[in-house]
Amino acid sequence: MLATLSRRAILAIYAVIIIIPLTVVAFGSFKSTQELFAGPFSLPHSLAPDNFVEVVGGQNLGSSFMNSVIVTGVSVPLTLFVASLAGYAVSRLKGFMSWAIFGFLVLGMAIPAQANMVPLYVLFGRLGLLDNLAGLILANVVSTLPIAVFILGGFMRTLPKELYEASSIDGSGPWKTYASIALPLSAPSIAAAAIFLFVIHWNELLYPLLFIQSPGNRTLPLALLSFQGEFQTNYPLLFAGVILASLPVVVAYVFLQRYFVAGITAGASKG
Amino acid sequence: MSIHPGTAARRKAPDSHTPDNPAKVRRRSPTRVNPALYLFPLPAVAVVAFFLVMPTLQAFQYAITDWNGFSAAFNYVGVDNFVRAFTKDSLFTNALTNNLKFVLLVVIAQTAFSLVLALLLTKNSRGSILLRALFFFPTILSSVSVAFIWKFIYDPNFGLANSVLRTVGVDGGAYLGNDAQALYWVAVTQVWFHSGQMMVVYIAGLQAIPKELYEAAEMDGASKWQQFKSITWPFVAPATSIVVAYTTVQSFKAFDLILGIAGNPPKAALDILSTRIYSTFANSEFGYAAAQSIIFMAMIALVTWLQRRLLRLTPKGD
Numbered sequence: 001m002l003a004t005l006s007r008r009a010i011l012a013i014y015a016v017i018i019i020i021p022l023t024v025v026a027f028g029s030f031k032s033t034q035e036l037f038a039g040p041f042s043l044p045h046s047l048a049p050d051n052f053v054e055v056v057g058g059q060n061l062g063s064s065f066m067n068s069v070i071v072t073g074v075s076v077p078l079t080l081f082v083a084s085l086a087g088y089a090v091s092r093l094k095g096f097m098s099w100a101i102f103g104f105l106v107l108g109m110a111i112p113a114q115a116n117m118v119p120l121y122v123l124f125g126r127l128g129l130l131d132n133l134a135g136l137i138l139a140n141v142v143s144t145l146p147i148a149v150f151i152l153g154g155f156m157r158t159l160p161k162e163l164y165e166a167s168s169i170d171g172s173g174p175w176k177t178y179a180s181i182a183l184p185l186s187a188p189s190i191a192a193a194a195i196f197l198f199v200i201h202w203n204e205l206l207y208p209l210l211f212i213q214s215p216g217n218r219t220l221p222l223a224l225l226s227f228q229g230e231f232q233t234n235y236p237l238l239f240a241g242v243i244l245a246s247l248p249v250v251v252a253y254v255f256l257q258r259y260f261v262a263g264i265t266a267g268a269s270k271g
Numbered sequence: 272m273s274i275h276p277g278t279a280a281r282r283k284a285p286d287s288h289t290p291d292n293p294a295k296v297r298r299r300s301p302t303r304v305n306p307a308l309y310l311f312p313l314p315a316v317a318v319v320a321f322f323l324v325m326p327t328l329q330a331f332q333y334a335i336t337d338w339n340g341f342s343a344a345f346n347y348v349g350v351d352n353f354v355r356a357f358t359k360d361s362l363f364t365n366a367l368t369n370n371l372k373f374v375l376l377v378v379i380a381q382t383a384f385s386l387v388l389a390l391l392l393t394k395n396s397r398g399s400i401l402l403r404a405l406f407f408f409p410t411i412l413s414s415v416s417v418a419f420i421w422k423f424i425y426d427p428n429f430g431l432a433n434s435v436l437r438t439v440g441v442d443g444g445a446y447l448g449n450d451a452q453a454l455y456w457v458a459v460t461q462v463w464f465h466s467g468q469m470m471v472v473y474i475a476g477l478q479a480i481p482k483e484l485y486e487a488a489e490m491d492g493a494s495k496w497q498q499f500k501s502i503t504w505p506f507v508a509p510a511t512s513i514v515v516a517y518t519t520v521q522s523f524k525a526f527d528l529i530l531g532i533a534g535n536p537p538k539a540a541l542d543i544l545s546t547r548i549y550s551t552f553a554n555s556e557f558g559y560a561a562a563q564s565i566i567f568m569a570m571i572a573l574v575t576w577l578q579r580r581l582l583r584l585t586p587k588g589d
Contacts (some may be wrong), residue, residue: 003495006374007391010387010391011391011392011402014406015402015405015406017463018405018406018408018409018463019405020431021420021421021423021424021431022408022420023421024423024431025423028423033470036429036503037429037578039431040431040434050513051349064366082314082315082318083315085311085312085314085315086311086312086314086315086316088311089308089309089311089312090312092304092308093304093308093309094304097309101312101316104316105312105315105316105319108319108323108324110572111323111324111327111568112520112523112524112567112568112571113524114524114526114545114548114549114564114567115327115548115564115565115567115568116323116326116327116330116564117548117549117552117560117564118324118330118333118340118548118552118557118560118561118564119325119326119327119328119329119330119333119561120294121340121552122329122333122557123322123325123326123329138322139322141318142319142322142323143319143323145315145319145323146319146323155361158468162555166352168305173305173307174305174307174311175307178311188529199411199583202413202526203412203413203414203415203435205413205414205415205526205527205530206527209530209535209549214367220413221413221414221527224415224416224419224580225415225530225531225535226417226532228415228418228531228534229534229535230445233426233429234401235422235423235429238419238422238423239419239423241419242415242416242419242420245413245415245416246412246413246416249411249413250411253408253411256406259413261403261471263473264410264411264468264471265468265475
């Protein structure tokens with residue numbers, strides 16, 4: 001009895017600690033500063049999207065949003081494609097070569113992006129990849145390729161070899177086997193990896209901070225960060241930015257929750 | 272998944288190959304590797320080699336120079352940068368101390384808390400599933416968003432925490448404004464941010480424990496605590512090592528959260544290694560920043576190694 005009660009109490013308290021701040025942010029994004037400070041928990045007086053108009057138009061978050069869409073929209077499929085090619089090869093090659101390629105690619109997970117910022121900045125500078133979206137896309141692919149290979153290659157290795165062999169006996173080359181057998185059968189792990197990459201790429205802050213100079217090339221997290229200095233305590237404006245930056249991920253979470261948990265846990269379990 | 276296509280293929284494969292290829296009969300597999308297969312991993316290998324491995328090796332080269340990133344001329348200074356980091360640069364040792372403190376706090380708090388949540392939500396009831404989804408939610412937000420939410424919670428004048436405290440007649444604190452406490456409050460934010468994710472790892476581990484063990488323990492009259500100590504804890508050890516390792520790396524890299532909550536550059540009380548490296552880099556001390564990066568990598572490796580040893584020792588001591 002006491003155990004059930006304290007279980008419920010802990011769960012309820014933590015649920016409140018998560019729900020209340022999120023609600024305050026959602027309500028607050030429609031309030032003026034005075035209104036928010038007077039009653040942070042109250043419903044907004046009006047639903048006029050003044051703060052959103054200000055951040056999207058006045059503060060150019062609209063163009064940052066588009067930049068984020070472009071960068072994420074290209075870097076996620078590109079990472080998946082390159083990683084699945086490698087994962088497929090690893091699952092079909094044998095012995096030392098398979099082990100060596102997988103090991104080499106996956107070892108990259110041990111290199112934290114933040115430790116690489118100086119040499120990567122120098123290299124990207126030489127290649128003319130600073131201050132443009134192409135550089136951000138490449139940086140995203142580079143930093144998440146090892147984990148994507150780990151997830152996809154790990155899954156493809158568990159596919160029964162006989163399927164591949166049947167296909168190659170039918171005279172299909174490796175490309176056809178990859179496209180018509182390996183990819184469709186790996187759909188669950190591709191979905192999980194896609195969600196994982198989507199969240200990482202959409203929220204990526206380090207590379208934009210490092211590479212982007214022009215305000216017009218900012219992605220959402222970087223644009224938001226620049227708010228922090230400008231609007232110290234204009235929380236309603238910050239909240240409107242938070243909502244805008246979170247919306248795509250939240251919508252995806254509502255509809256694809258199962259894949260989120262699977263994907264983000266697969267990413268975590270890399271150990 | 273159906274196994275029929277597979278078994279059919281296995282039966283068929285040797286027959287179709289043996290006659291025209293007698294010399295290769297003894298090979299392990301009936302099919303030879305198509306050489307075109309070696310082209311498949313090439314893009315990934317090239318990208319990782321050129322943009323990940325090579326820069327890391329280069330960091331070691333930069334680290335022994337005084338290069339400012341722009342001028343063509345620079346000098347090799349040997350281990351001077353490393354000596355400077357540990358003996359002459361209080362900004363760096365401060366960031367290092369903060370970072371280790373932060374990692375220790377978050378690893379202990381997040382591991383314990385996510386295990387508690389997982390224990391309370393192991394059963395797949397409707398309520399549990401709903402609460403898991405809610406607790407997991409913060410993980411998907413961007414660090415900058417989470418930072419802004421908590422900046423408001425901690426705001427000493429208008430913030431949520433102090434408004435709530437005021438209604439019960441308590442004077443709130445300064446939170447992030449109090450240098451002695453600031454790091455602890457960011458640790459609270461970090462635990463709020465990612466405990467749900469680690470909870471999921473623990474739930475998977477807990478659900479894999481055979482129920483019969485608990486039933487048997489129950490019959491032997493073992494208390495809940497004894498059951499936890501002798502069944503649950505040893506059985507979730509693999510999950511614990513995942514959670515600890517992941518949380519360690521995650522809290523070493525709390526770069527985004529710190530910049531979002533404390534601004535760029537953060538004040539000394541909230542400076543951690545990655546933000547310090549960034550400030551050194553932004554200050555055009557490329558050689559020195561590279562040396563700091565190497566120390567950063569070495570720290571992550573060292574702490575991870577220490578934890579593995581400690582975690583391996585714990586069950587044996589029991």
